[in-house]
Amino acid sequence: MLYMEIKIYADVLFFTNLLMDYALLYISLKIIKRKPHILRLISAATIGAAYGVFAFFVPVLPFAKSGLNIIIASFMVYIAFMPGTFRTFLKYILIFLAVSFSAGGIAFCILYCTALGSWLGAVSSGGIIYVKVPIYKLLFVCVVCYFIMSLFTSVSKKYRRNAEITYDVSVFSGEEKATFKALLDSGNFLTEPKSGIPVMIIRKGVCDFLAENKNPVPIGYKSLSGYGELYGFMPDKTIVNNKEINVFIAISEIKFGDGFDAILPCDFDERIE
Template identity: 30%
Template sequence: MYVDIVLMENLIIDFFILKVTSKLSKVKTTSLKLLIGAIPGAAYAVIVFLPSMQMFSNPSMKIAVSALMIIIAFTPNKFIEFLRIISIFYFISFAFGGAIFAVYYLSGRGTIVGSVFLIYGISLPVIVTGFAISYLLMNCCWNYVQDRLIKKRLIYNVSIEVGEKSIETNAILDTGNNLKEPISNLPVIVVEYEVMKDILPNKLVDILNSKETEFNFEKLSTIFDSSDWKIRIRLIPFSSLGKQNGMMIGIKPDSVRLTTTKYVKEVKDVIIGLYNNKISKDGEYRALLYYEILS
């Protein structure tokens, strides 16, 4: 066994594992710190093969070396941050090891002895291939999982009550939504018209079903025959991509109830903006929450 080759190979592998850990954990560090952090791991890979150093091959020693690598490379300030980074580090390490195993297994370059799959002489091309495969899969899967977790925290169940009728839908907290009704200065929750139409008056449904490109004030004025809806209807000017100086019909609900796994909040001072299109392609949420409502 060539000690210098084993040392260099493990130094490169550990450096790239730490590099990916930095990317996925979004912890800023330097390449120099990552390289220095990889040294204990590379040295350990050499030491455990020495006959006189077999006492260092126990699991507790391996965890200690991993912890030292994380501390050197990232210098976490809090223990919880340390646990998060080292968990990601092990996740990447296991994925990398599994990718190398898969490359050997699928290429038929290993030997099955009983119930054990043996690998002899791991080559640099296999290491590079395994790392590339694991990195691509982890990058795709990690981004997907992160997006799902973030989105899950931002989605609320919304119940809107108008008179004796009510509807429920899912809404996402949109930090870019700062739309307010200009007269009352109340925040606007933008909701798909299709969600709201069962609790709207027939005349308003007819107007929104027509999907006219120009806003028809004459038709809208016919809704004012109803004294109840006369005080509910609002006109909300807005601008969006591809549509300048737009006008959205809004209504004043009696109440809006926001529900999460942690709490329930009721809001009365709010306007519902009726959006005559889809808000999300997959229908996972059908309304946009104004961020100030939750404060």
């Protein structure tokens, strides 16, 4: 029987896993519609990459390895996503594991069911794949993947309306009340500068009574056309789908799409859990 000697470079293995873990975390963030924090993503991916090197070279019993995988994934999710509640934390772990398993299954299928694995000199140990690719080629592939992902994201935004969710909202201020539909938008990261409270953007004419009995708070924003400023108001109470949330309401003269009169903060679904 012929044996082929394969040299495994720990630095290549670490860097490969670092890039892959970063990509998996980034994709998971896109799925849950959270704003990526680069430093936290890199920190979490570094933990995953270090564990990947350990798992490749150090034999561990299957049962213990499964538990260790979940523990490391939990650390990565907590660092990268900073979930607000335990329920949200569990949801994010499940999403990250689903993305990881899907990507891992696709990678194994491509590498070992085609000639690509042999051509790249792919080796698997402990569930970790090592691909004999020079660092500069790997960087080139990552840059290409980044541009493809960016293109896909920009194209998909045009069709996002079909999957967007609207909520029933009621705003109270004194004796006044307004009821309307609001859209959950992953792009609304506005917060009130001093308190950090998220901002719901509402169409002018829906809650104009807020301007009559509440003090305006300037809220700056940045868009493709430059910098601008909205005026926010803190209502007495805001109810969304029968749950009270704490948000500032900024009145905008921009016309929204059909079927809704306001845009909810990007983390609204997490805040009501």
